[in-house]
Amino acid sequence: MTGIPGPIAPPPRLLMGPGPISAYPSVLQAMSAPLVGQYDPFMTATMTETQELYRGVWATENEATLLVDGTSRAGIEAAMVSLIRPGDRVLVPVFGRFGHLLAEIAERAMAEVHTIETAWGQVFPVSAIEEAIVSVRPALLALVQGDTSTTMLQPLDEVGAICAKHGVLFYSDATASLGGNAFEADAWGLDAATAGLQKCLGGPSGSAPITLSDRAVEVIRSRAKIEAGIREDGDPDAADFVRSNYFDLGMILDYWGPRRLNHHTEATSMLYGARECARVLLLEGRDAVIERHRLAGAAMLEGVRGLGLEMFGDIAHKMNNVVAVEIPEGVPGDAARAALLEDFGIEIGTSFGPLHGRVWRIGTMGYNAREDAVLTTLVALEAVLRRFGAHVPAGGGVAAAADVYRSG
Amino acid sequence: MTGIPGPIAPPPRLLMGPGPISAYPSVLQAMSAPLVGQYDPFMTATMTETQELYRGVWATENEATLLVDGTSRAGIEAAMVSLIRPGDRVLVPVFGRFGHLLAEIAERAMAEVHTIETAWGQVFPVSAIEEAIVSVRPALLALVQGDTSTTMLQPLDEVGAICAKHGVLFYSDATASLGGNAFEADAWGLDAATAGLQKCLGGPSGSAPITLSDRAVEVIRSRAKIEAGIREDGDPDAADFVRSNYFDLGMILDYWGPRRLNHHTEATSMLYGARECARVLLLEGRDAVIERHRLAGAAMLEGVRGLGLEMFGDIAHKMNNVVAVEIPEGVPGDAARAALLEDFGIEIGTSFGPLHGRVWRIGTMGYNAREDAVLTTLVALEAVLRRFGAHVPAGGGVAAAADVYRSG
Numbered sequence: 001m002t003g004i005p006g007p008i009a010p011p012p013r014l015l016m017g018p019g020p021i022s023a024y025p026s027v028l029q030a031m032s033a034p035l036v037g038q039y040d041p042f043m044t045a046t047m048t049e050t051q052e053l054y055r056g057v058w059a060t061e062n063e064a065t066l067l068v069d070g071t072s073r074a075g076i077e078a079a080m081v082s083l084i085r086p087g088d089r090v091l092v093p094v095f096g097r098f099g100h101l102l103a104e105i106a107e108r109a110m111a112e113v114h115t116i117e118t119a120w121g122q123v124f125p126v127s128a129i130e131e132a133i134v135s136v137r138p139a140l141l142a143l144v145q146g147d148t149s150t151t152m153l154q155p156l157d158e159v160g161a162i163c164a165k166h167g168v169l170f171y172s173d174a175t176a177s178l179g180g181n182a183f184e185a186d187a188w189g190l191d192a193a194t195a196g197l198q199k200c201l202g203g204p205s206g207s208a209p210i211t212l213s214d215r216a217v218e219v220i221r222s223r224a225k226i227e228a229g230i231r232e233d234g235d236p237d238a239a240d241f242v243r244s245n246y247f248d249l250g251m252i253l254d255y256w257g258p259r260r261l262n263h264h265t266e267a268t269s270m271l272y273g274a275r276e277c278a279r280v281l282l283l284e285g286r287d288a289v290i291e292r293h294r295l296a297g298a299a300m301l302e303g304v305r306g307l308g309l310e311m312f313g314d315i316a317h318k319m320n321n322v323v324a325v326e327i328p329e330g331v332p333g334d335a336a337r338a339a340l341l342e343d344f345g346i347e348i349g350t351s352f353g354p355l356h357g358r359v360w361r362i363g364t365m366g367y368n369a370r371e372d373a374v375l376t377t378l379v380a381l382e383a384v385l386r387r388f389g390a391h392v393p394a395g396g397g398v399a400a401a402a403d404v405y406r407s408g
Numbered sequence: 409m410t411g412i413p414g415p416i417a418p419p420p421r422l423l424m425g426p427g428p429i430s431a432y433p434s435v436l437q438a439m440s441a442p443l444v445g446q447y448d449p450f451m452t453a454t455m456t457e458t459q460e461l462y463r464g465v466w467a468t469e470n471e472a473t474l475l476v477d478g479t480s481r482a483g484i485e486a487a488m489v490s491l492i493r494p495g496d497r498v499l500v501p502v503f504g505r506f507g508h509l510l511a512e513i514a515e516r517a518m519a520e521v522h523t524i525e526t527a528w529g530q531v532f533p534v535s536a537i538e539e540a541i542v543s544v545r546p547a548l549l550a551l552v553q554g555d556t557s558t559t560m561l562q563p564l565d566e567v568g569a570i571c572a573k574h575g576v577l578f579y580s581d582a583t584a585s586l587g588g589n590a591f592e593a594d595a596w597g598l599d600a601a602t603a604g605l606q607k608c609l610g611g612p613s614g615s616a617p618i619t620l621s622d623r624a625v626e627v628i629r630s631r632a633k634i635e636a637g638i639r640e641d642g643d644p645d646a647a648d649f650v651r652s653n654y655f656d657l658g659m660i661l662d663y664w665g666p667r668r669l670n671h672h673t674e675a676t677s678m679l680y681g682a683r684e685c686a687r688v689l690l691l692e693g694r695d696a697v698i699e700r701h702r703l704a705g706a707a708m709l710e711g712v713r714g715l716g717l718e719m720f721g722d723i724a725h726k727m728n729n730v731v732a733v734e735i736p737e738g739v740p741g742d743a744a745r746a747a748l749l750e751d752f753g754i755e756i757g758t759s760f761g762p763l764h765g766r767v768w769r770i771g772t773m774g775y776n777a778r779e780d781a782v783l784t785t786l787v788a789l790e791a792v793l794r795r796f797g798a799h800v801p802a803g804g805g806v807a808a809a810a811d812v813y814r815s816g
Contacts, residue, residue, distance in 0.1 A: 008680045032440035037755040070478040071672040077654045206675025246485045264479040267614030347445040
């Protein structure tokens, strides 16, 4: 470094990719609120208040509803490493990259991992999941709700009952979907679910909301271990302990719960941000926010169709908040994305694995699930497509999208 | 929840405990900067720039200097789980609570853990560490630099050479000390060191700076595993993989390095905050910041002595940034702390384990390593001590502290 740089000064961006997305202005504002001490009455009250707000977001009465201090992936690992005993059988239905991730995290947690796979762009019929459960007899089913790599939304509403019938713990990663699509932790029988802020919740990455059923908490409690420096006589000390301190949800629960036993130092600014994400969602209303995502997603879908683009995957099962479009023949995908970013300050997403170079992913999430964001993206995309030689109907995107907004 | 609460509105606090402490105003400001995409050229440039800033903070040329997305404890676990193979012998000299924490994290990482202990309030002579290394022959020495539980600062400057001589990897947790006390990663022969923002770096908890020597990177690289969803032919896939995905520093290095291989979604706001913490430190100058901490710490020490309080521990080895004082006979420790918080908005710290109820810990860190913060704390503490019946020399604290500032 030749000199010390100036204060951070990010360029203006309209983030219309698969996430992270532009945060709600009030969330950014909350991030800069002054800090308080770890056991300040205001701090512990804010933690408790944030738990209650997230019960509203998850549609749950689970006492064990809290935040893991890390990105959405930290939430996934905390859930899995706390619930999986080494050697446990874990079933992961894989319909995109994040299914592979769950399998990989389970493998690192020393589980015996079984996967079933379906083609990218599809989801599983519930019967296929039940068949696999019967055949594998896992301790845990780990199932992504919305996989941004394919944009698909796996229906979960009947899965919990099947898991309960077969005595299987049911975990879902709702990182990409929560807040923009229905998620009913209690009604759907979830034992554990995790998310992140950087998608439909409209905040920065770095805090992972999590909720756990009583049954999940019981499994976690049975593995309790309290660290030597603060252990007292009579505290549990299981041999079958969780192979992580940071992600041991039992300890994190003791920190968030009435015992307030010191664990990590809660990430105060991320707590403030996470609280504000939930607060704006509940102020607008959970159903209203989902409906806003549905409308923005439908408008974006019709808009890109109006530009003559083809969709990827089973549209009937796509998430509200992201659409995958085939890159038109002859258009250089990365150069076109770069032009959109440089000339218009708009970001859309590339893709992973088998879809790389073949589709773009366009998101409408959180704060950006708005008509002006949708229409601005469509006019800019039209300009860029034309610049790279694609034949696009003039104004076709914006007209189709506006129609969706007019007809609701 | 009967209603939805308003925006976050923390009470004003002067945080003079052992951390977390009040953040630099410019750090809070950076936390609310607008977000950009994960692979935005501005984002990747900011990551690279932040790495270079932290090389300055750590006094290192290590290429592998980066942030772990989580609190300081996440940084510790990332270092240990990535460096320790199950069954490896790990030596942890314990001189306070955080030594116990390192031992516990090593145990969770399935190490064969050996500890040596000294009384709380003391540090180890380097000869005791070498003797233990010779006797245990560990793969890794894990040593806290500054343990806030006792306020002691373990001298590290000769430890690296001993580790090198015996072929032992040398890791230090500098969470509580970095920025307020000398730390020379390269000159002292560190293989790994981790910290957090919430102490002398003057930021919020939630991001863990880490630096790794080439030797440490080699160990980590030898255990490489790339997740199935994004693995390409020829990528490594070690059987001896790290038992965590989130904390696998090999993958985190591939995300921060030129390959930019997707791992977690970097916590953008925390990155902005971490960058600003390093930036303000280097703008003021690393040595100047340490000197400011030395001066504030000396002033606070003389100040509490001027109030007639006794110190805990071997003062010759205390950290610059925190002092432990015996709670005077007859003064109810927690009630007095609560009065300080409620009446003056000033937080000082309680203690863990054997020191609980016996000492308070008073910090002078980061932004709060300032004369006005020291003097304000002392006048308020005097008032509170008097209110609880202690006999304190009127103005004795502030006079002694001001003297230190006048004589430098």
